[in-house]
Amino acid sequence: MSQEYTDPYNLRRTVLVAVVNNQADLCRAASEGWYRIPQRRAPRRTGADYLAFYQTGAFGSESEARAISYYAAIRRYRLLPRAALLPDEPDHPRAEEYYFRIDIGPLLRLAQPIPATSFRRLTFIHTTLERLLTAQNVTELKLEREPFHALWNALRANRLKPLSNRLAGDWPVDIALRVRSGYLGIRLEDTNDVREAAPPDRWTILRIPDSHIVSDLQGCLREIGRALIDLGGALDSKPGPEWKL
Amino acid sequence: MPNQTRIRLGFPVKVLGASGLRSHDSRRWQNSPHLSVSLAYLRDIFLYLESRDIRFYRMAGQLAPYLTHPDLPAFHNQLDECSTELAAIGDLARQQRMRLTLHPGFFVQLGHPDPALVARSGQELAAAATLLDGMGLDLSSVIVIHVGGGHADVPAARDRFARAANLLPESVRRRVALENGDQQFSLQDVLWAHRQTGIPVVLDTLHHRCHNPDEIPMLDGLKLALATWPADRRPKIHCSSPRTAVRTLHRNGEARIQMPLPRQHSDFLHPFEVIDLLQAAISAGLRPFDVMLEAKAKDVALLRLREQIRNYAPKLSRCVQ
Numbered sequence: 001m002s003q004e005y006t007d008p009y010n011l012r013r014t015v016l017v018a019v020v021n022n023q024a025d026l027c028r029a030a031s032e033g034w035y036r037i038p039q040r041r042a043p044r045r046t047g048a049d050y051l052a053f054y055q056t057g058a059f060g061s062e063s064e065a066r067a068i069s070y071y072a073a074i075r076r077y078r079l080l081p082r083a084a085l086l087p088d089e090p091d092h093p094r095a096e097e098y099y100f101r102i103d104i105g106p107l108l109r110l111a112q113p114i115p116a117t118s119f120r121r122l123t124f125i126h127t128t129l130e131r132l133l134t135a136q137n138v139t140e141l142k143l144e145r146e147p148f149h150a151l152w153n154a155l156r157a158n159r160l161k162p163l164s165n166r167l168a169g170d171w172p173v174d175i176a177l178r179v180r181s182g183y184l185g186i187r188l189e190d191t192n193d194v195r196e197a198a199p200p201d202r203w204t205i206l207r208i209p210d211s212h213i214v215s216d217l218q219g220c221l222r223e224i225g226r227a228l229i230d231l232g233g234a235l236d237s238k239p240g241p242e243w244k245l
Numbered sequence: 246m247p248n249q250t251r252i253r254l255g256f257p258v259k260v261l262g263a264s265g266l267r268s269h270d271s272r273r274w275q276n277s278p279h280l281s282v283s284l285a286y287l288r289d290i291f292l293y294l295e296s297r298d299i300r301f302y303r304m305a306g307q308l309a310p311y312l313t314h315p316d317l318p319a320f321h322n323q324l325d326e327c328s329t330e331l332a333a334i335g336d337l338a339r340q341q342r343m344r345l346t347l348h349p350g351f352f353v354q355l356g357h358p359d360p361a362l363v364a365r366s367g368q369e370l371a372a373a374a375t376l377l378d379g380m381g382l383d384l385s386s387v388i389v390i391h392v393g394g395g396h397a398d399v400p401a402a403r404d405r406f407a408r409a410a411n412l413l414p415e416s417v418r419r420r421v422a423l424e425n426g427d428q429q430f431s432l433q434d435v436l437w438a439h440r441q442t443g444i445p446v447v448l449d450t451l452h453h454r455c456h457n458p459d460e461i462p463m464l465d466g467l468k469l470a471l472a473t474w475p476a477d478r479r480p481k482i483h484c485s486s487p488r489t490a491v492r493t494l495h496r497n498g499e500a501r502i503q504m505p506l507p508r509q510h511s512d513f514l515h516p517f518e519v520i521d522l523l524q525a526a527i528s529a530g531l532r533p534f535d536v537m538l539e540a541k542a543k544d545v546a547l548l549r550l551r552e553q554i555r556n557y558a559p560k561l562s563r564c565v566q
Binding site: 014044045046047048049073074075076077078079080098100126127128211214215 | 265266267270272276277279281282283284285286287288289292293296297326329330333
């Protein structure tokens with residue numbers, strides 16, 4: 001770790017980890033010093049002192065695929081229409097939509113890249129610089145009390161056995177529960193995720209916005225409970241008191 | 246009860262109920278902090294406040310870092326640079342029916358004998374007013390200030406304050422509200438300043454308890470303060486409880502016990518005091534107002550107080566948001 005970051009004041013700094021799935025975006029970040037996030041699909045936490053880049057499997061055989069290798073200090077946020085951000089694409093269907101353009105300083109390479117050793121679907125992660133500089137695995141970056149952990153712990157507290165990091169066909173789900181007719185997959189996302197695809201056989205997908213978990217965890221549990229009843233009940237529930245939904 | 250007449254509870258600046266939420270870009274000038282980064286943090290806070298149904302929030306006084314620092318001109322254009330982002334965050338605040346206020350640093354002292362400091366205070370207030378205007382916020386978004394130091398002559402300081410306040414541009418003065426102090430500038434003093442300047446008074450209940458030489462009962466004080474606000478602007482008050490627990494202070498490697506000081510804010514609010522005050526205000530038919538809770542536990546104290554009001558005063562809880 002460089003001397004710069006031994007100061008605890010710096011270590012408490014916040015980091016937004018963004019997912020990069022193409023070379024062009026990473027090159028633009030390195031050469032032009034900016035990255036973009038559609039305002040409509042921005043995570044609940046966008047503010048940070050640093051931006052780090054998780055490079056997906058789209059980076060293929062490169063050693064940097066499925067890992068975080070680079071980060072940079074955030075200089076400024078701008079809100080701009082896509083057409084202003086990318087003037088070469090004036091006819092893009094989302095040309096009029098607003099994006100956060102995040103201006104960053106030079107890319108810094110982590111002394112120890114952080115791999116993702118599970119195939120849990122990754123979206124934005126809000127973490128601290130200290131964790132970024134010490135994590136051995138992407139999962140260690142997540143701060144406690146995040147919606148995933150809140151729901152996971154609540155399901156466990158209700159004597160269910162949630163499974164993480166499952167794929168429903170090509171559709172990654174955050175939490176899966178085994179039911180009599182197959183699986184109930186739970187995707188934690190905000191409603192601005194626009195991807196649509198039919199789930200495969202034996203899978204039922206329930207979408208729960210992160211914000212709903214934060215504001216009404218009990219309501220989320222009731223919703224999951226109703227889905228479980230419709231699907232014939234959970235298979236892996238542990239013996240114990242009745243589930244109180 | 247309609248939302249417009251419910252008493253909104255608010256809290257200042259720091260969010261403690263969710264990890265990692267920052268109130269502003271606090272990087273030092275060498276690291277180029279920027280208002281736009283603060284606004285990104287503010288957006289995240291607003292989304293948190295929405296999830297907690299909190300509709301009243303005091304933004305960080307240093308939202309635009311070094312904005313008026315005389316030696317750092319590179320920071321002076323941040324409001325212009327962020328006009329789009331300011332408008333967007335203002336839209337979000339309006340969408341969430343959020344009342345926002347500001348409380349600049351203690352160096353803003355219009356009653357100070359040093360003209361240079363008074364001029365600097367005026368610049369700071371003008372910048373704060375421009376920021377609120379840039380967000381498109383209505384005049385319920387006020388900048389709360391103190392008279393400043395008494396400098397051994399409270400009436401003279403009061404006069405200086407009134408003169409300096411009357412010299413502020415109208416676009417700035419209309420955003421300013423004046424808070425009573427806990428050692429000098431009692432409620433009567435700030436009411437006097439109101440009569441000279443038209444600036445409305447924010448009653449700070451703890452300050453009033455600590456410095457009330459005229460022995461004005463709290464409810465009467467509240468009536469007087471609320472009456473200083475124009476009919477079309479919703480008044481606000483500050484409410485806090487004194488610390489009652491001993492503290493261990495650590496300095497130079499030594500631990501020292503400090504007895505509780507009545508002027509210090511406690512972590513949480515005394516629920517029964519707040520309930521009594523709000524019930525008395527409602528029973529007396531006072532106009533609706535909002536309550537900024539100044540407790541060390543910030544939003545956590547607000548949520549706890551809300552829960553306590555629900556438990557101990559269910560009828561009142563229908564009037565509180």
